[in-house]
Amino acid sequence: MARRPLPRILTDRAPLLRGRELARTAADGAGDIFHPLVTLSRGLRRLAVAAGRRWRATPQERRAPMCFLAGACVLVMALAPYGPLLGMLAVMGASAWAGRDRSPAPTGPGEAESARLQALYEALVPYFSGDGDPEPLYAHGGDWAEAFDAYEFDDDGRIVRLHLRYPAYFTDGEPAARARIEQVLHAKSGRGREYRFDWDEEANTLALTVLDPLPTDIAAQRFVTAPGETVLGFTDPESVQRTLPVAVGETVQDEPPVLWRTGPRSTEPHLLILGHPGSGTTSLLRSLALQALQHGDVLIIDGGGTGEFGALTGRRGVLGVESGPSGALATLAWAAQETERRLLATSRARQAGEPAPDDTRRPLWILADRPTALTHLAAAEGRDDPQRLLQVPLRHGRAAQVTVVVAEQFDSAGLLSDPVRVHTTRARVALGPATPDEVRAVLGAEPHTTPTPLVPPGRGYARLGAAPVLRLQVPATPDPYDESTAEAHRRAVLALLPEHTVPAGERSAGQPVRMTKACAGPANGEEAPGRAAVDDPAPGAGPTGGAVTVHGTVRAANAEG
Numbered sequence: 001m002a003r004r005p006l007p008r009i010l011t012d013r014a015p016l017l018r019g020r021e022l023a024r025t026a027a028d029g030a031g032d033i034f035h036p037l038v039t040l041s042r043g044l045r046r047l048a049v050a051a052g053r054r055w056r057a058t059p060q061e062r063r064a065p066m067c068f069l070a071g072a073c074v075l076v077m078a079l080a081p082y083g084p085l086l087g088m089l090a091v092m093g094a095s096a097w098a099g100r101d102r103s104p105a106p107t108g109p110g111e112a113e114s115a116r117l118q119a120l121y122e123a124l125v126p127y128f129s130g131d132g133d134p135e136p137l138y139a140h141g142g143d144w145a146e147a148f149d150a151y152e153f154d155d156d157g158r159i160v161r162l163h164l165r166y167p168a169y170f171t172d173g174e175p176a177a178r179a180r181i182e183q184v185l186h187a188k189s190g191r192g193r194e195y196r197f198d199w200d201e202e203a204n205t206l207a208l209t210v211l212d213p214l215p216t217d218i219a220a221q222r223f224v225t226a227p228g229e230t231v232l233g234f235t236d237p238e239s240v241q242r243t244l245p246v247a248v249g250e251t252v253q254d255e256p257p258v259l260w261r262t263g264p265r266s267t268e269p270h271l272l273i274l275g276h277p278g279s280g281t282t283s284l285l286r287s288l289a290l291q292a293l294q295h296g297d298v299l300i301i302d303g304g305g306t307g308e309f310g311a312l313t314g315r316r317g318v319l320g321v322e323s324g325p326s327g328a329l330a331t332l333a334w335a336a337q338e339t340e341r342r343l344l345a346t347s348r349a350r351q352a353g354e355p356a357p358d359d360t361r362r363p364l365w366i367l368a369d370r371p372t373a374l375t376h377l378a379a380a381e382g383r384d385d386p387q388r389l390l391q392v393p394l395r396h397g398r399a400a401q402v403t404v405v406v407a408e409q410f411d412s413a414g415l416l417s418d419p420v421r422v423h424t425t426r427a428r429v430a431l432g433p434a435t436p437d438e439v440r441a442v443l444g445a446e447p448h449t450t451p452t453p454l455v456p457p458g459r460g461y462a463r464l465g466a467a468p469v470l471r472l473q474v475p476a477t478p479d480p481y482d483e484s485t486a487e488a489h490r491r492a493v494l495a496l497l498p499e500h501t502v503p504a505g506e507r508s509a510g511q512p513v514r515m516t517k518a519c520a521g522p523a524n525g526e527e528a529p530g531r532a533a534v535d536d537p538a539p540g541a542g543p544t545g546g547a548v549t550v551h552g553t554v555r556a557a558n559a560e561g
């Protein structure tokens with residue numbers, strides 16, 4: 001016979017849990033309100049008990065003078081100006097003092113907490129014990145207090161901090177051995193939270209700390225940085241030494257940034273961003289573009305072709321937004337030539353003992369979103385691989401103030417060309433719910449924290465040079481033309497966009513900027529999506545007749561089809 005399901009009210013635990021939560025909150029609130037009354041009444045009771053004890057201890061013959069003295073005091077108080085009030089205050093003060101909570105602060109863990117620590121200890125025994133150890137620190141049935149120096153629990157009785165010792169013979173230099181311990185501690189301390197593990201190989205100690213989630217409410221804004229510094233996102237306060245004032249809603253607070261330095265002295269001049277779909281790689285590129293446009297020019301290659309950079313099209317400093325193979329090839333060919341031109345001009349100036357010309361010092365950023373998609377399309381059309389043209393800016397960009405940022409999905413990372421992979425190894429970002437192995441493959445080192453299975457968009461890890469891996473939360477920089485974008489974020493991004501360089505009359509409804517062939521047409525004469533017309537087209541057209549704006553002037557776009 002088929003079983004009938006229980007009524008929903010008996011199976012649905014949500015209302016029950018909500019009710020319990022409500023009752024607990026109400027009890028907490030009532031406790032706070034009545035706390036002074038409880039203290040006073042407890043004090044009065046204690047004073048009365050003390051008075052009774054005193055009365056009983058007083059010899060019979062001294063009780064009458066004592067009564068007389070007390071009565072006289074009461075009489076004086078009653079007759080003196082403000083006496084009753086002062087007397088009342090004195091009694092209340094004495095009651096409050098006598099009724100204060102004198103229970104000693106609890107020391108040591110409670111029963112449940114001890115059980116948790118013992119379980120953790122037992123779980124570590126197989127990994128931290130050795131056969132020939134005469135005095136094992138970890139042994140079945142052993143005492144956790146020997147191995148655990150410090151611990152802390154939250155209100156729900158879950159561990160939030162643990163400092164433990166381990167035997168010197170444990171192979172803490174091997175990543176696999178460490179990973180096993182971290183996995184055990186992660187599982188036994190409660191999944192779903194992020195833990196940080198700090199190994200001290202010298203002292204044979206390991207510290208586990210539960211990390212708070214990184215703030216997700218920081219929107220795009222003008223960050224207070226020096227020229228050459230770019231904010232990738234924000235991290236844990238203890239991981240970096242600097243903080244930046246950041247507007248979060250109506251307030252300004254100090255947040256620890258992950259700063260990336262570009263330019264001739266940078267040791268990691270180019271950046272690779274890898275992520276799963278929807279992890280926020282395009283948003284990070286948009287955030288970098290908005291920051292770069294403060295001091296430089298930006299070229300965007302939108303391999304995804306979803307038009308998510310439409311808001312940047314035709315803005316001052318945006319040299320082009322390309323989403324087709326031909327346009328991308330034309331733009332990247334120009335970028336390669338521009339890199340070479342800058343190098344030559346700088347070298348000539350140096351030889352002449354002069355400073356580098358101004359037009360070689362304005363930073364040029366090439367932001368390529370999903371270039372492997374364009375590689376595929378270009379191959380289908382029998383064209384050259386656009387990634388190949390990134391080689392010159394990647395190799396010589398540092399000296400020429402040219403910065404390349406490539407964003408790609410994990411799945412297609414294998415399709416990135418060798419120059420891209422080689423030249424972007426020093427600054428990397430991995431976004432989205434990546435496993436420790438994926439993070440290690442991208443960043444060359446494991447994170448010190450356990451990734452959680454569910455992460456908000458823009459959450460990931462960054463590594464600059466040989467520095468440790470940092471947790472990263474990218475500021476929210478959505479596409480302002482996306483209908484699902486929150487109004488506050490849309491306004492934040494729009495406020496950062498430079499002014500249009502296309503006259504307002506030439507922009508059509510529904511499309512922010514009308515593209516014209518007069519500007520940087522691709523080699524085959526197709527209209528290049530994203531090439532903005534300029535107010536003041538100047539001579540300098542290349543073989544294709546194309547041109548791109550470079551801060552107020554127009555440079556040749558020597559595109560080859």
Ligand SMILES: Nc1ncnc2c1ncn2[C@@H]1O[C@H](COP(=O)(O)OP(=O)(O)OP(=O)(O)O)[C@@H](O)[C@H]1O
Pocket residue numbers: 216275276277278279280281282283284304457458459473474475476477478479
């Ligand atoms: N740092 C962030 N804070 C808040 N929301 C974000 C952040 N980054 C991305 N998002 C949101 O997540 C969604 C996906 O972002 P985005 O398009 O940048 O991801 P993606 O990695 O480029 O994915 P896809 O390639 O599938 O477009 C968007 O709605 C975007 O607004």
